[in-house]
Amino acid sequence: MGRRKFGGSSKGCSCKKSGCLKNYCECYEFKVACTNLCRCLGCKNMEHVHKPKTSKEKLASVSNQKKIHHLNKKSIQIIIESLFSKAKHCHDHELAPGETEFEILQQFHRAMGIILAE
Numbered sequence: 001m002g003r004r005k006f007g008g009s010s011k012g013c014s015c016k017k018s019g020c021l022k023n024y025c026e027c028y029e030f031k032v033a034c035t036n037l038c039r040c041l042g043c044k045n046m047e048h049v050h051k052p053k054t055s056k057e058k059l060a061s062v063s064n065q066k067k068i069h070h071l072n073k074k075s076i077q078i079i080i081e082s083l084f085s086k087a088k089h090c091h092d093h094e095l096a097p098g099e100t101e102f103e104i105l106q107q108f109h110r111a112m113g114i115i116l117a118e
Helices: 055-070 073-092 097-117
Strands: none
Touching (some): 073 097
16 A cells, blocks of 8 residues: 555554544644544544634634633623613514514624624
């Protein structure tokens, strides 16, 4: 047999404790999932491990890491009050449940946008 197209051995890895999620696993190092050629134990190196993140996932990850400190007790209280206010408005105007849900989610989106922009 020849070599795998990623440059690793055609024999596969033989990891025992890492779950094949460390760079000393040749499959993980070359960003490929383990195959039936591997002799690893407790393998967690599946195809989804190497699936690239979508733009939305990357943005959410960055936003969560950099902006989470803005969610303090006062911010949360303001969000809750605005959501209750929107729910009361929808109830008073007798909107259908689906419309009410949409309006409340839109209000949540606006409130979070304001807080995260600070």
